[in-house]
Amino acid sequence: MVRVSYQQKPYRRALMETWGATCTPSPSDRTAAGRAILAKRPDHPGSLGIAISEAVEIAAQRDDTKYALGSVLNHVLLHQTVVGLEAMTQLEMADDYPDVVVGCTGGGSNFAGIAFPFLGAQLRGGKKIHIVAVEPAACPSLTRGRYAYDFGDTAHLTPLTKMHTLGSTFTPPGFHAGGLRYHGMAPLVSHVKQLGLIEARAYHQISCFEAGVLFARVEGILPAPEANHAVRGAIDEALRCKEEGVSRAILFNLCGHGHFDMQAYMDYFAGKLTDQNYDEAELAMALAGLPSVSA
Numbered sequence: 581m582v583r584v585s586y587q588q589k590p591y592r593r594a595l596m597e598t599w600g601a602t603c604t605p606s607p608s609d610r611t612a613a614g615r616a617i618l619a620k621r622p623d624h625p626g627s628l629g630i631a632i633s634e635a636v637e638i639a640a641q642r643d644d645t646k647y648a649l650g651s652v653l654n655h656v657l658l659h660q661t662v663v664g665l666e667a668m669t670q671l672e673m674a675d676d677y678p679d680v681v682v683g684c685t686g687g688g689s690n691f692a693g694i695a696f697p698f699l700g701a702q703l704r705g706g707k708k709i710h711i712v713a714v715e716p717a718a719c720p721s722l723t724r725g726r727y728a729y730d731f732g733d734t735a736h737l738t739p740l741t742k743m744h745t746l747g748s749t750f751t752p753p754g755f756h757a758g759g760l761r762y763h764g765m766a767p768l769v770s771h772v773k774q775l776g777l778i779e780a781r782a783y784h785q786i787s788c789f790e791a792g793v794l795f796a797r798v799e800g801i802l803p804a805p806e807a808n809h810a811v812r813g814a815i816d817e818a819l820r821c822k823e824e825g826v827s828r829a830i831l832f833n834l835c836g837h838g839h840f841d842m843q844a845y846m847d848y849f850a851g852k853l854t855d856q857n858y859d860e861a862e863l864a865m866a867l868a869g870l871p872s873v874s875a
């Protein structure tokens with residue numbers, strides 16, 4: 581488990597331990613990848629890229645262990661499209677169709693899951709819709725990253741993938757939407773962004789928590805900090821409708837509940853959350869380290 585999440589989300593750890601797992605914060609001293617990173621920075625907060633390196637390293641060395649990635653790869657995105665296909669059927673039953681579709685983007689799977697069926701319909705001659713990918717301003721791969729071949733993990737054990745990337749060694753600050761702290765973006769999401777078929781937008785965490793709390797008070801559902809980014813995006817689209825005096829159907833993906841993120845909400849209510857900017861120098865260094873790939 582990424583070290584910063586291990587510290588920020590103790591109930592997630594407790595849940596895994598309930599089912600018999602042993603949780604180790606990453607970077608750890610149990611893998612060569614983890615040890616190399618700790619040697620350079622003993623208090624490293626970890627990142628999804630490092631956790632992937634450690635998991636892949638262990639899986640590659642053991643016959644009884646397999647590794648399955650839950651995001652980023654195109655087949656995961658396609659698997660998640662059941663979300664958009666279901667939304668399509670539900671909207672059909674309501675005799676409606678979205679004008680705008682919004683999702684948050686970490687590795688891209690829940691966003692693609694809701695958006696791609698509608699984008700596919702559009703590309704086959706259907707209604708043109710506005711699709712918005714919302715990412716954290718502290719880890720802005722789609723809005724600030726380079727579209728290039730890069731590794732999916734920090735120790736470079738994975739194949740190269742063409743994607744929007746901040747560089748595989750980029751360590752985002754420890755904001756609360758842990759699932760959005762990934763340096764890259766799924767190849768298919770990167771591709772449709774490159775083609776101009778979607779808009780990417782970056783928000784800081786406090787305005788996302790504001791949106792999540794408003795949603796919880798109105799709907800009675802408490803969103804995950806990751807989902808708060810989509811809620812913020814949907815609310816901003818609704819406010820734009822108000823300003824323009826038009827009515828639009830806005831569909832967004834509430835990709836997870838926040839019941840294991842109550843510390844984040846407590847910090848927000850106590851005024852302890854800060855909007856963290858990524859380190860420009862670190863971003864430049866991580867991008868300078870992108871692998872050179874001949875065309």
Ligand SMILES: Cc1ncc(COP(=O)(O)O)c(C=O)c1O
Binds near residue numbers: 806
């Ligand atoms: C609730 C939630 N939403 C979103 C994400 C981001 O992943 P993806 O962009 O692949 O949907 C995560 C990742 O852990 C998550 O836990």
